Amino acid sequence: MKFVLHAPLLAATALLGVTVTAAQAETTLNALFMAQAAYSEDDIRSMTSAYEAAHPDVKVNLEFVPYEGLHDKTVLSMGAGGGYDVVLFDVIWPAEYAQNNVLLDVSDRITNEMKSGVLPGAWTTVTYENKNYGMPWILDTKYLFYNKAMLKKAGISTPPATWAELKADAQKIKDAGIVKYPIAWSWSQAEAAVCDYTTLLSAYGGDFIKDGKPDFQNGGGLEALKYMVDSYNDGLTNPNSKEFLEEDVRNVFQNGDAAFALNWTYMYNLANDPKDSKVAGDVGVVPAPGVEGISDASAVNGSMGLGITTTSKHPDAAWNYITYMTSQKVQNAYSKLSLPIWKSSYTDPEVTKGQEELIAAAQTGLAVMYPRPMTPHYQEMSMALQQGIQEALLGTASPKDALQEAADNSGL
Structure with a gap:
């Protein structure tokens, strides 16, 4: 991994950048990032230090918050006069941010x-x-991650291509006593659960909204939640999944306590790192499965962007920083935790070497990414869905009733 091999150089550059900018910085940018999944905090600090070294007249103050605080921190800062120049934002927020004049066009x-x-x-x-x-x-x-050794031990020759096959394979692994709870998910009452639900909804051919009204309580949306509840009640899903976020899923999987896990790109190389993972070398990855007769694969659009707030006093400097952070050179160097946005990167050995299996899964998964609804009311809808999913998992409401209540409280 290039960025690991060059870590001493980056560290030296970072120290130099801090020294120079402290004395000479004329422009200070405040940037808000996420402290989970995708690029690590250390990676973002290294990228930024290299930027500062090349731009000694700019100092970038970095702030990291969990994903769950990213939206509200951004919005509240606007009311306080605008504390940030650059903010990380989720694919689900541009509609709301545009309506409320949060980001510059x-x-x-x-x-x-x-x-x-x-x-x-x-x-x-x-x-x-x-x-x-x-x-x-x-x-x-x-993507669907799987433990190759566990599947082999259970006599399973290929990873599941459908969600029905996943349940069948998980049952074989459980019955063989290989692992008590074969599947781990991110089902905490948070956006993570909505992402897992969206993946399944896409597989079952569901819709979030139809003719301007909620439709996830019907058809494929209902089948998706039924699948979640059934896998939970059948003992195939780790019961703690209802409190798990993505990092919990990674830790369970790389500790050897799950045969299957749904998670983001970043888990592939971390779970294959023998320094931290008990299953390094046995980590497989494929696109999330499909549903026979409906879909071949499934995926949620979990992408994120960098934008300039409308209250920034330094929009030109902020854009310069953003174009550096999103540049192909930087993205290729840090491609082991997040795949680049650039087309030609996918034939670059710097990106593909050592993660050919992930790249193959990405070619399918990225092509079928299903969007969460682009609506100014997304936050309200998401909160209602999160609650409905929890109620169904806990058994306090049937999947049908839980989703109907979520639809009624979706703000649409």
């Missing part, structure tokens, strides 16, 4: 090279009503 800053070089699907991350509110940065979806 940067359409006129995007070059032809950017337009043609970035994967078309990545632009959906930052676009609302034909306007671009930033640059895509994290291109991501959830």
